[in-house]
Amino acid sequence: MKLLTVNLGRPTASEHTQGPDGLTGIDKRPADGPVRVCDPGPRGTGGSGLAGDTVCDLRFHGGSDQAVYAFAREELDTWEKELGRTLPNGTFGENLTTVGLPVSTARIGERWRVGGELLLEVTSGRIPCRTFAGHLGEKGWIGRFTREAATGAYLRVIEPGTIRAGDPVAIVHRPDHEVTAALQFRAVTTERGLLPQLLAAGDALHPEALRQAREYAAKHGS
Numbered sequence: 001m002k003l004l005t006v007n008l009g010r011p012t013a014s015e016h017t018q019g020p021d022g023l024t025g026i027d028k029r030p031a032d033g034p035v036r037v038c039d040p041g042p043r044g045t046g047g048s049g050l051a052g053d054t055v056c057d058l059r060f061h062g063g064s065d066q067a068v069y070a071f072a073r074e075e076l077d078t079w080e081k082e083l084g085r086t087l088p089n090g091t092f093g094e095n096l097t098t099v100g101l102p103v104s105t106a107r108i109g110e111r112w113r114v115g116g117e118l119l120l121e122v123t124s125g126r127i128p129c130r131t132f133a134g135h136l137g138e139k140g141w142i143g144r145f146t147r148e149a150a151t152g153a154y155l156r157v158i159e160p161g162t163i164r165a166g167d168p169v170a171i172v173h174r175p176d177h178e179v180t181a182a183l184q185f186r187a188v189t190t191e192r193g194l195l196p197q198l199l200a201a202g203d204a205l206h207p208e209a210l211r212q213a214r215e216y217a218a219k220h221g222s
Helices: 073-083 130-136 141-148 181-188 192-204 207-220
Strands: 002-009 028-030 035-037 068-072 096-099 111-114 118-124 153-159 161-163 169-173
Touching: 068 073, 073 096, 118 161, 118 181, 118 192, 130 141, 181 192, 181 207, 192 207
Parallel strands: 068 096
Antiparallel strands: 002 028, 002 096, 035 161, 068 153, 111 118, 111 169, 118 153
16 A cells, blocks of 8 residues: 555636636646645635645635545546546545555544654545536536545544655554445435434544534434
8 A cells, every 4th residue: 555646736727616716726746756744724724734735715625624635546547447538646636646545445533654754534535526527527527426436535634744656555543433435425415314324433524524414313313
């Protein structure tokens, strides 16, 4: 299990984004050298956890609970076959392109040691948005990505560190529950009856998903 690339995005204009000034940082490219990663602070004030990476719309992206986004090269390869086109590392807007690591089926609260310093914790799957769809340029992309539910994973920074392409990734903690990033995604999108199951992940869960799970359980019973 290792990093293939660490990917950074610069502000670029897009007619598809709803962010300020019509800019997005979704077009991410592999970094040439080491990249420092730390907690960016709460959403709305903090952007990406990676130095040199841009988050343009702080209303919905970035912040402590979405400091880093990871996606598996194996899943990019599957989409390459499905779409009939090349998808370089970073195409899905991921900061970390991994190999050998089960990203979408990682458990909420699972912790990864990346390189010798950085410690990350899985918080949620990734909800596709209009900017993502426009960036890919594929018809019906939001629906296709949602049905597949191979979402990659958002992570928070537990211990900061410097990383680079080729660094090993080790799973150093795996919770006892069965709440994965993919299950969390399905629960908040297409299968809301799953929401009470998310409560097993506790405070490791992204706060918005935890709020939804608690409200649903209170209304419908767990």
